[in-house]
Amino acid sequence: MFTILAIDDQEFNLAFMKEILSDYIFLKAKSGKEALHVLSESKPDLILLDVLMPDMDGYDLIRILKADNSTRDIPVIFITGCDSEAEEEKGLTLGAVDYITKPFRPSIIQARVKNTLKLIHQQRLLEKMARIDGLTEIPNRRYFQEKLDYEFHSAVQNNHFLSLIMIDVDKFKKFNDYCGHAKGDEALAIIAKTMQSCLSQPHEFLARYGGEEFVVLLPQTNKTEGLHIAECLRVQVYNTQLTYGPLDAKAFLTVSLGGYSLLPKKDQQPHFLLEKADACLYQAKNTGRNRVIWDSQPSLKQV
Ligand SMILES: [Mg+2]
Known part of the structure; x- marks a missing residue:
């Protein structure tokens, strides 16, 4: 009305x-x-x-x-x-x-x-x-980019923590090969919905970054809190039990997550946060998948 x-x-x-x-x-x-x-x-x-x-x-x-x-x-x-x-x-x-x-x-x-x-x-x-991704009905990359710029600036102004999680669906190509692209699309929508349900605060922002990649922006969130959320995302996606593969070797779809936290400074660019989280995601992929790797600014290790 x-x-x-x-x-x-x-x-x-x-x-x-x-x-x-x-x-x-x-x-x-x-x-x-x-x-x-x-x-x-x-x-x-x-x-x-x-x-x-x-x-x-x-x-x-x-x-x-x-x-x-x-x-x-x-x-x-x-x-x-x-x-x-x-x-x-x-x-x-x-x-x-x-x-x-x-x-x-x-x-x-x-x-x-x-x-x-x-x-x-x-x-x-x-x-x-x-601003919305048609398949998963969550914000798209463009919207995320706007949000990242805004929250980064706001975190600098207010001296707040900002955390970011990059998420990639593991072996998604295999899933598509076994189940077909229509099922693959369906799985992405289910994963988006599942992850959205893990986010309880209105400022926690989930977006589809592209393909089978997602991103979560967490304003005013430090490493401890961010890790907790990332772990929840990982477990909930696993528990959804999206199966694929041959009958004798069924597997569930899982996600790998890379997170990074910092207190942004004026001379830093929002892209810095993305690169750092992406590096963690890369590490999660290379050390067995279905896991969270988190890093933070060196001075914040104790947080
Ligand atoms: Mg008058």
């Missing part, structure tokens, strides 16, 4: 909009100042903004909204008694998606609101599709 914030200094107008927009969650504010307060606590999908208001008018308010990262993307429709072309042009130039003038016809307002919300919905869907 979409949420709409209506901002108007006239109680009468707010009541009117509430009535005609009863299909939506309706928030209201009687001034720009009050609107900013509402926006500090909730994020509506659409803002209906009056132009003429005492103190801060609609134009002043939209400038503030468009200058703020947290409100910039919320579409604004001006809804006003000012019906001059110059006013309309001004509103649209300032970033409004639409401009509705008096006389207010309920059906017109309803239709324009509906159209705008439909566009928002489609846009969000596209954005989501661009």
Whole structure:
């Protein structure tokens, strides 16, 4: 359900909009100042903004909204008694998606609101599709890269630990050879789901890195905590018992994991963390698979 914030200094107008927009969650504010307060606590999908208001008018308010990262993307429709072309042009130039003038016809307002919300919905869907892996329905590599950059920067700023696990499905080619690619795809989706179920915190971020490789980003997580999670991932995948191979020598699909923890510093690049975890994964592969190898910055060995 979409949420709409209506901002108007006239109680009468707010009541009117509430009535005609009863299909939506309706928030209201009687001034720009009050609107900013509402926006500090909730994020509506659409803002209906009056132009003429005492103190801060609609134009002043939209400038503030468009200058703020947290409100910039919320579409604004001006809804006003000012019906001059110059006013309309001004509103649209300032970033409004639409401009509705008096006389207010309920059906017109309803239709324009509906159209705008439909566009928002489609846009969000596209954005989501661009970041989600179609097969496993978890974030893709592109999304992960964005997240890594963000969390790395945040860890530097806040002097927090950051851990990363690289995961590779063992002998996946063999599985595909025995069971076929369709079963292979199915197995990857099951493994993704299984690993996702091991992650209990919202900041723990699992993504498909490519092929049969996955990655988990763990903000504010040190080596001890990270190792615990990695071991859980390994055991849970094993317990899923995805079997393959000849009848007399059935095997389960397993994963190898390489993890790395550090307190990131300004002069380091996010890629450093990936390389280190990848080196551990390589070691896990070369020392028997179905295991976790973890390393951390030399100064953090005691952690
Ligand atoms: Mg007004």
